[in-house]
Amino acid sequence: MIRIGIAGYGNLGKGVELAVRQNPDMELVGVFTRRAPESVALMTPGVKVYSLSDAEKLKDQIDVMILCGGSATDLPKQTAELAAMFNVVDSFDTHAKIPEHFAAVDAAAKAAGKIAIISAGWDPGMFSLNRIYSEAILPVGSTYTFWGRGVSQGHSDAIRRVEGVKDARQYTVPVPEALESVRAGENPVLTTRQKHTRECYVVAEEGADLEKIEKTIKEMPNYFADYDTTVTFISQEELNEKHGGIPHGGFVIRSGETASGKKHVIEYSLKLNSNPEFTSSVLTACARAAYRMKAEGMKGCKTVFDIAPSYWSAKSPEELRKELL
Amino acid sequence: MIRIGIAGYGNLGKGVELAVRQNPDMELVGVFTRRAPESVALMTPGVKVYSLSDAEKLKDQIDVMILCGGSATDLPKQTAELAAMFNVVDSFDTHAKIPEHFAAVDAAAKAAGKIAIISAGWDPGMFSLNRIYSEAILPVGSTYTFWGRGVSQGHSDAIRRVEGVKDARQYTVPVPEALESVRAGENPVLTTRQKHTRECYVVAEEGADLEKIEKTIKEMPNYFADYDTTVTFISQEELNEKHGGIPHGGFVIRSGETASGKKHVIEYSLKLNSNPEFTSSVLTACARAAYRMKAEGMKGCKTVFDIAPSYWSAKSPEELRKELL
Numbered sequence: 101m102i103r104i105g106i107a108g109y110g111n112l113g114k115g116v117e118l119a120v121r122q123n124p125d126m127e128l129v130g131v132f133t134r135r136a137p138e139s140v141a142l143m144t145p146g147v148k149v150y151s152l153s154d155a156e157k158l159k160d161q162i163d164v165m166i167l168c169g170g171s172a173t174d175l176p177k178q179t180a181e182l183a184a185m186f187n188v189v190d191s192f193d194t195h196a197k198i199p200e201h202f203a204a205v206d207a208a209a210k211a212a213g214k215i216a217i218i219s220a221g222w223d224p225g226m227f228s229l230n231r232i233y234s235e236a237i238l239p240v241g242s243t244y245t246f247w248g249r250g251v252s253q254g255h256s257d258a259i260r261r262v263e264g265v266k267d268a269r270q271y272t273v274p275v276p277e278a279l280e281s282v283r284a285g286e287n288p289v290l291t292t293r294q295k296h297t298r299e300c301y302v303v304a305e306e307g308a309d310l311e312k313i314e315k316t317i318k319e320m321p322n323y324f325a326d327y328d329t330t331v332t333f334i335s336q337e338e339l340n341e342k343h344g345g346i347p348h349g350g351f352v353i354r355s356g357e358t359a360s361g362k363k364h365v366i367e368y369s370l371k372l373n374s375n376p377e378f379t380s381s382v383l384t385a386c387a388r389a390a391y392r393m394k395a396e397g398m399k400g401c402k403t404v405f406d407i408a409p410s411y412w413s414a415k416s417p418e419e420l421r422k423e424l425l
Numbered sequence: 426m427i428r429i430g431i432a433g434y435g436n437l438g439k440g441v442e443l444a445v446r447q448n449p450d451m452e453l454v455g456v457f458t459r460r461a462p463e464s465v466a467l468m469t470p471g472v473k474v475y476s477l478s479d480a481e482k483l484k485d486q487i488d489v490m491i492l493c494g495g496s497a498t499d500l501p502k503q504t505a506e507l508a509a510m511f512n513v514v515d516s517f518d519t520h521a522k523i524p525e526h527f528a529a530v531d532a533a534a535k536a537a538g539k540i541a542i543i544s545a546g547w548d549p550g551m552f553s554l555n556r557i558y559s560e561a562i563l564p565v566g567s568t569y570t571f572w573g574r575g576v577s578q579g580h581s582d583a584i585r586r587v588e589g590v591k592d593a594r595q596y597t598v599p600v601p602e603a604l605e606s607v608r609a610g611e612n613p614v615l616t617t618r619q620k621h622t623r624e625c626y627v628v629a630e631e632g633a634d635l636e637k638i639e640k641t642i643k644e645m646p647n648y649f650a651d652y653d654t655t656v657t658f659i660s661q662e663e664l665n666e667k668h669g670g671i672p673h674g675g676f677v678i679r680s681g682e683t684a685s686g687k688k689h690v691i692e693y694s695l696k697l698n699s700n701p702e703f704t705s706s707v708l709t710a711c712a713r714a715a716y717r718m719k720a721e722g723m724k725g726c727k728t729v730f731d732i733a734p735s736y737w738s739a740k741s742p743e744e745l746r747k748e749l750l
Contacts, residue, residue, distance in 0.1 A: 115683070118684035118685055121684045199747055219750055226562075229734055232735070233551065235738065236713075236734075236737035237710050358440070358703070359443035366695055367692075367695075367696075368691075368692070369691075370691055371689065371690040371692075372689045380683075381689075385561040385562050403746060404734065404750075405734045405742070410730040410731055413561045420730050421523055422523070425730065
């Protein structure tokens with residue numbers, strides 16, 4: 101049995117708790133939180149909640165600690181700290197800061213003789229895998245990544261900070277014509293605006309200036325100004341009823357040519373009814389990989405690029421060759 | 426530079442010759458054939474053709490030999506033989522015999538201290554990778570593989586052996602309703618007939634009994650009897666003009682549930698204008714992996730399951746993390 105710890109008990113941590121149940125070679129040993137442990141109620145009977153500051157005491161009882169904090173402030177600090185005590189897996193997704201995060205975590209994990217897998221999830225993660233494989237196979241071509249239709253938490257939060265907004269949900273949506281052109285192997289050059297649209301469902305406070313809210317959202321730099329954005333005002337009830345989920349997904353498409361001029365299109369897509377639960381499922385499979393790699397004597401920071409696929413699976417090499425090859 | 430040899434110069438061998446041109450870290454050193462070398466004309470100036478029986482003499486001039494023979498009779502013998510002299514890559518695709526092939530090649534490669542990658546291509550190969558990753562992420566669910574629309578060489582050959590048939594081309598086609606049901610996460614139980622149809626384009630000899638040909642094809646055991654098959658008689662000109670290519674492709678779809686009951690669908694698809702050229706491109710990327718794994722001191726038989734994705738790419742780990750993660 102692989103003994104799993106969870107650091108951070110939000111949507112992602114709960115998703116890992118659920119995922120561990122589906123993997124018969126794993127057991128959940130403990131959940132670590134910065135909140136008061138007695139205030140956190142788990143779904144799994146018999147599993148204890150600990151203060152994150154007590155993690156070191158359980159060093160020998162946990163094979164892999166899955167880090168479920170956020171990329172903005174939690175992981176840049178936590179992953180390196182915990183990699184000094186545990187094999188760890190995180191979902192660090194600030195693409196521009198990955199090299200820096202990698203260097204810090206690698207130093208900590210190497211010094212401690214541990215394995216640390218960073219940036220696991222679906223993007224970075226499964227989408228990254230599809231980008232690397234398809235580019236290696238078709239070196240002459242273009243890779244396109246589309247996100248959605250799905251809820252962007254960051255954009256929803258940005259709308260909620262607008263004056264007069266009570267609640268909001270933002271969907272990122274790929275432009276169908278762009279997708280079709282890429283799939284047809286046309287290798288289009290696409291601007292930000294041509295790739296995705298943004299749909300905002302907004303609950304306004306009573307008496308708020310709706311026109312001003314809409315204008316503020318649509319002109320918001322970085323978040324909305326570069327996109328065709330629609331703003332729809334709805335009631336809190338409608339938001340709760342129709343927009344309560346956290347679905348997401350997207351597409352990685354590579355279109356390339358072999359040297360004879362023949363065209364080929366490789367497409368990978370995800371349709372996820374729960375973005376955090378799927379991400380958690382990837383983290384959990386990577387925890388198995390971390391455990392196996394550590395058992396084989398490896399150490400340091402790894403990404404999905406460094407992990408042989410067989411490490412992800414509970415099946416033996418013989419079963420894999422017989423059943424899945 | 427990775428020095429590449431090609432053993433066998435049919436469609437696959439020619440595809441590897443083309444693929445090497447797109448990989449600036451590789452050079453083609455020689456092509457090995459069972460035919461008279463002087464009868465084989467390459468597309469690449471300056472590269473020599475050798476008799477396959479002389480391969481051993483070039484042992485020190487080739488880093489990886491890419492085997493481009495067939496799975497029925499060539500590879501079961503050649504891969505193990507050549508793995509005693511070279512790092513090798515093959516596309517062995519007789520699924521049921523993979524365990525046996527693996528064992529023979531592993532023994533030869535280990536004894537010689539070489540790396541042998543078997544069963545590379547798209548199925549087995551890229552489809553296998555998608556089966557293993559998606560099952561590891563969503564352990565509760567079902568995986569479906571659909572092939573086509575594309576030309577099946579084996580089925581086309583089977584039709585050509587029917588009395589009165591001059592030429593033929595057979596397309597394997599996924600049933601759209603089955604695909605849609607799988608994509609919708611309905612986890613259907615599908616019979617062979619419900620998954621694929623078979624379209625046959627047949628050129629009959631003059632005066633042949635067309636009804637008898639159609640009946641013979643449709644009732645042919647293993648090849649057609651279990652499928653809804655259509656037979657269309659056309660002229661040789663039409664066959665050459667409209668059915669001269671070797672397109673193929675297909676879909677690997679996993680539909681699964683996380684423990685909360687939320688559904689998720691992972692889909693991978695290929696649309697290939699040339700089946701052999703795409704397969705060759707996979708073999709060529711795997712040759713890089715074989716070279717790198719050997720350089721790191723590994724040996725023995727490997728499949729795509731055993732190869733960390735970074736080995737496939739010409740980019741450095743730093744570039745990969747920065748550009749593709």
